[in-house]
Amino acid sequence: MSAHSNEQEDKIILGDQEVLKSDLLTLNMGPQHPATHGVLRVEIKTDSEIVVDAIPHLGYLHRCFEKHAENLDYRGIIPFVDRMDYLGAMSMELGYALTIEKMLGTEVPKRAEYIRVLVAELQRIASHLVFFGTYGIDLGAFTVFLYCFEDREEILRLFEELSGARMLYNYIWIGGVWNDITDDQLNRIKKFCDRFEGELKKYHSLVGENKIFIGRTANVGVISEQMAYDYGATGPVLRGSGVKWDLRKNRTYGIYDKFDFDVPVGTGEKGVVGDCWDRYHVRVLEMFESLKIVRQALDGIEEGPVMGKVPKIIKVPAGEIYMRTECPRGELGYHLISDGGKTPYRLKVKSSCFTHVSMLPAIAPGLMIADLVASIGSIDIVLGEVDR
Amino acid sequence: MHNQIAEFLNKRVDGANAVVNAPVAVVGDHSITVDSSKIYEVCVALKTSLEFSFNVLQVITGTDYPDRIELSYVLASYSKNLELILKANLPRGDKDNLPKINSVVSLWSAANFQERETYDMIGVEFLCHPDFRRILTPDDWIGHPLRKDYVVQEKYLDMVVDPPAKNNTYDQMFGKRLKEELGDPKRVSASWKDHSAGADSEAKDGE
Numbered sequence: 366m367s368a369h370s371n372e373q374e375d376k377i378i379l380g381d382q383e384v385l386k387s388d389l390l391t392l393n394m395g396p397q398h399p400a401t402h403g404v405l406r407v408e409i410k411t412d413s414e415i416v417v418d419a420i421p422h423l424g425y426l427h428r429c430f431e432k433h434a435e436n437l438d439y440r441g442i443i444p445f446v447d448r449m450d451y452l453g454a455m456s457m458e459l460g461y462a463l464t465i466e467k468m469l470g471t472e473v474p475k476r477a478e479y480i481r482v483l484v485a486e487l488q489r490i491a492s493h494l495v496f497f498g499t500y501g502i503d504l505g506a507f508t509v510f511l512y513c514f515e516d517r518e519e520i521l522r523l524f525e526e527l528s529g530a531r532m533l534y535n536y537i538w539i540g541g542v543w544n545d546i547t548d549d550q551l552n553r554i555k556k557f558c559d560r561f562e563g564e565l566k567k568y569h570s571l572v573g574e575n576k577i578f579i580g581r582t583a584n585v586g587v588i589s590e591q592m593a594y595d596y597g598a599t600g601p602v603l604r605g606s607g608v609k610w611d612l613r614k615n616r617t618y619g620i621y622d623k624f625d626f627d628v629p630v631g632t633g634e635k636g637v638v639g640d641c642w643d644r645y646h647v648r649v650l651e652m653f654e655s656l657k658i659v660r661q662a663l664d665g666i667e668e669g670p671v672m673g674k675v676p677k678i679i680k681v682p683a684g685e686i687y688m689r690t691e692c693p694r695g696e697l698g699y700h701l702i703s704d705g706g707k708t709p710y711r712l713k714v715k716s717s718c719f720t721h722v723s724m725l726p727a728i729a730p731g732l733m734i735a736d737l738v739a740s741i742g743s744i745d746i747v748l749g750e751v752d753r
Numbered sequence: 754m755h756n757q758i759a760e761f762l763n764k765r766v767d768g769a770n771a772v773v774n775a776p777v778a779v780v781g782d783h784s785i786t787v788d789s790s791k792i793y794e795v796c797v798a799l800k801t802s803l804e805f806s807f808n809v810l811q812v813i814t815g816t817d818y819p820d821r822i823e824l825s826y827v828l829a830s831y832s833k834n835l836e837l838i839l840k841a842n843l844p845r846g847d848k849d850n851l852p853k854i855n856s857v858v859s860l861w862s863a864a865n866f867q868e869r870e871t872y873d874m875i876g877v878e879f880l881c882h883p884d885f886r887r888i889l890t891p892d893d894w895i896g897h898p899l900r901k902d903y904v905v906q907e908k909y910l911d912m913v914v915d916p917p918a919k920n921n922t923y924d925q926m927f928g929k930r931l932k933e934e935l936g937d938p939k940r941v942s943a944s945w946k947d948h949s950a951g952a953d954s955e956a957k958d959g960e
Contacts, residue, residue, distance in 0.1 A: 424889040429898050431874070468780050594808050594831070597863035610831055684781030687827055687838055689811075700825065700838075702816055711899075715812040715827070723866040752889060 389417055392734075396425050400503050400738040403748030407725065407741070409734065416737050419729035421722050426752040434712040439465055439679040440539060442712070447533040449714065450750040452495050453693040455488035455524070458537040460690035463618055464699040465539045467688060468681045473673050477541035478620045479666040483554065484524065484536065486655040486662070490561075491520040492693035493648045493655075496745045500645065501572055503742040504581050509572050516564060519557055523550060540675035555663055558656050569649050573642075582645060583636030586728050586740030590639070596724045599717045600695025601651065602744055605631040605644035612691040624661050626654045641743035648745070680707055694718055694745055714753055718746040755783045758805060758837065765798040766791055774840070784825070784838035792826075792841050793855040799828060799837070800860055806830050807837060810861035813868055815875030817900045821845060822852055822877060843877060856882040874899040 395406040404425035410418040430449065434442050446461045447454040459481055466473060473481075498513035521531050527544060528536035536543050572578050588598065593606040603610055611628040613621040629650035631643030683705040689698040695717025702711040721744045728740050755773045762771040762785070770788045787795045799807045807828040816823045826839040843852035856879040858864045868879040869888040876897035879885060886892060895906050905915045 424891070427889045429874075429889075432898055470780060595862045597809050597811060597861065608831065615834055616836075682777070682780060684776045685784070685838070686781050687836065696811075698812060698827065700812065700814055700827065711814075711816045713812065713814040713825075719866060719870075720863060723863065727862070 387412060394734075394737075396422075401741060401748075402499065402746060403751075405722070405741075405746070405748055405751070407737075409729070409737070411734065414733050416729045416732050416734060419725050419737065421725050423719075423722065423748075424752055426748045428753065430753040431712055431714065434709055436708060438707050439681065439709070442709075443538065444533065444535045447535060448749060449716070449753055450492075450692065450694065450697075450718070450747045451532055452747055453488055453492040454532060454534050455484045455537065456492075456690065456692040457697065458534065459485050459619075460688065460692065460697045460699055462537050462539050463690060464686060464688040464701055465679070465681060468684070468686055468701065468703065469539070469675070469679065471540050471673050471675055473541055474670045475620075475667055476545075476669040477671045477673070479662050480542050480546050480671065481537055482620060482624070482662045483546070483659060483666075484527070484542075486658045487520050487523070487554070489655045489693045490652050491517045493652050496648055496742075497568065497572070497645075500742045500745075503738050504578060506572055506575070506578065509568055512564070512568055516561055523553060523557075526550065538672070539679060541670070541672035545671045551663060551666065554659065558659055558663075562653070562656055565649070565652055573646060573649060579635050579642060581736075581739055582641035582743070584640050585636075585736045586641045586732065586743060587637055588639040588724065588728065592724070592727065593639070596727070597720050598695070598724065599720065600691065600693070601644055601647045602695065602717075602721055602724075604629065605647045605743075606639035607631050607633075607643075612689060612696060616689075618688075618690060623665065624658045626657050629654065641739050644743045644745075678707060680705060681709070689715070692717065694747065694750070695721065716750045716753060718748075718750045719753075722746055722751055754835065755785055755837075758799075759785050761802065761804065762787065762795055762798060765802075766794045769795050771795070782838055784840050786840040786842065789824075789841040789843050789854050793857060793860075795839070796826070796828075796857045796860050799839070805835060805837075806832055807835070808832070810857070810863045810867070811836075813864060813871050815871050815877055815899070817845070817875060819901075822875060824854065824871070824877065826857075846876075851876050851878045853878045853880055855880050858882055873897065876900060 389410045389412055392409045392411055393406060394409055395401040396404040401407065406422040408420040408422060409416055430445055433445055443458055443461060446457045450457050494513040494517040498510035501507065501509040524534060525531050527546060528534040588602065588606050590606045590608055593603050593608060607630050609628050609630050614628055629647050631638050631647055633643060634646065635642045681703040683703055685702045687698060687700045689696045697717060698715030700713040700715065701709055704710040724744065729737055732740065759771040759773050762769045768788055769791045772786045774784045774786055776783065799805060807830045809829045809831060811827040811829050814825050822843045822845055824841045824843065828837045828839060829835065841854065843854060846852040854877060856864065856868055858868065865884065866888065868882055869886065871877055872879060873887040873889050874897055887894060896903050907915050
């Protein structure tokens, strides 16, 4: 009798057919998996090839940066800040420097402000190029990866000349920047902009307009506007869902109010608003906007010192501040609580990638495993920033 | 703006006791402290109010003070372009009796990971959280690292977490060997050439 009842339970009604019921299979994607872009482990429960549930497990790269920060002086924190989002280190430094400067009331020289904008926007391009290339690999398009990394290398070589390091710069300091930029380097940036604009159009037509690519990304991993608000999504993920929100425009910082640029949003051109293709497209358009800003900064840059007046020993007045900046991957927030000493009492970093990873369990159900790879790629996470 | 919000909260939520904290120095941000037992009601009021409509939760963080734990909820409104630091004070509690506060996951899904991180790092229990466990450290980790009195455990499973000697012994041994075998390591590492033959002439070149 028991056997009989088992047979009954093994079958379920699907539509008007009676089919065999299958157990869920638990599968670990990561921590060493090329499609997770780092050491993220996603525990997937699958019904044949359909994902029923995806649970992200974090912490493989956790270094407790916030505890380190409590034991370091304000200048010594900058190299640690680099190591969060190692693909967008300049933007990380910029946010941190602005936070401390706002508390200190430091005036940053004009030339340093322009250099900061230059490097931050070039960094945005470099970071989006990594996304572009690796996203192509995720979806089986290898060619564009090589093109993207070649162009990125050009930017990194320039940063290496500026700061002495390829990826972890320690270049933007409290009060200005470490080293001045030369006219030769400015010329090279200009040449790069001219060349790269045409190249980027080529890459986009190679990948973004490709029928297979559109088939893999359109209507996949949709994040609606409401969901983006609910999960606190920021940056390209939020804009991909059709929200016109950019901190550089809406809560401007530094000298970004001087520049003229657009905020691209997802329009659902190939599918619905907020799908993977939209997020991809927003990033591509953002690179064009960054080029626009870089060109304007090259025109506007003026002679002068690159370091403002900062006390030898930095003591931030007691109080607190929450400062957020627009980084390549989203909004980065520094919540600094100071007790007036040489070290922060508490420095909390709001990481956009951490927020975006929390969306995975909401996007994943109902996707194919291959589409989950496309979704993880499209939210573009860096595990260094997720785990901090 | 902060005075308006505090007024609004006191009117809307019974026992919220919203107080505006002005920055200690001239610089810095304002914040609003509310009663920790009313945090959920306060968040409902802030989210649903037409005047402010804080529709996004940015981050939840905790700070450990000698006498209390201070939770900060950073809320933002994209439609009104506002930002607010909302605070709640909790007792510090002890290892077996962590401070407790209501979860706000049902209002903002963003709170899910943020509250788990706050529990992991600061040690605050969030009631009615759907998936309450550690997030960045392993599930069987002891202690909450961002508390000021945290002492790291000596061993986790079989791995030594907190070795008694903090220096890298391998590096030290390498340096010692270099010094014994090659004399002055500084000179050698600068050129990696045969130091016995041309050392003097090289030094002259350098000068």
